[in-house]
């Protein structure tokens with residue numbers, strides 16, 4: 001089953017929220033990525049076909065926005081902000097600690113396929129630095145103890161095969177609200 005077939009109703013609902021269907025490109029890319037795990041060639045081709053866009057347009061968006069992954073990633077993507085405000089609150093040391101703890105480098109995935117570490121630019125939570133975003137959810141005021149607790153919670157979730165909040169629900173909510181920060185940031 002393709003992404004287009006599985007999410008036919010959601011795709012139709014998202015497109016209906018916009019005056020021009022091409023404007024639905026970002027939420028549809030999120031949905032395609034959720035299905036394929038990353039913006040694979042198939043994901044890009046399908047989204048392009050749905051919206052009558054050239055696949056190279058999807059490729060350029062995937063390369064521009066950090067929330068789209070051009071390579072396979074782990075079940076949980078730990079996107080650690082190391083922009084100025086977070087750097088001033090120890091983000092670089094936090095990244096080093098996280099990489100050492102998970103025995104991976106930045107842009108690498110743990111051998112069990114659970115975690116990928118990435119560094120990202122400001123996520124607009126500077127007053128809660130250092131912080132990271134994991135699968136569209138902010139984790140703030142971080143230190144090593146909180147990071148340990150986060151890893152333990154995510155490992156528990158993965159073992160139980162539960163997802164704390166439906167990614168699909170978030171994507172469709174985003175399309176309805178038009179307010180990316182309140183939904184994607186999960187404040």
Ligand code: FES
Pocket residue numbers: 081082083084085086087121122123124125126127129131
């Ligand atoms: S600099 Fe990290 S959230 Fe703004």
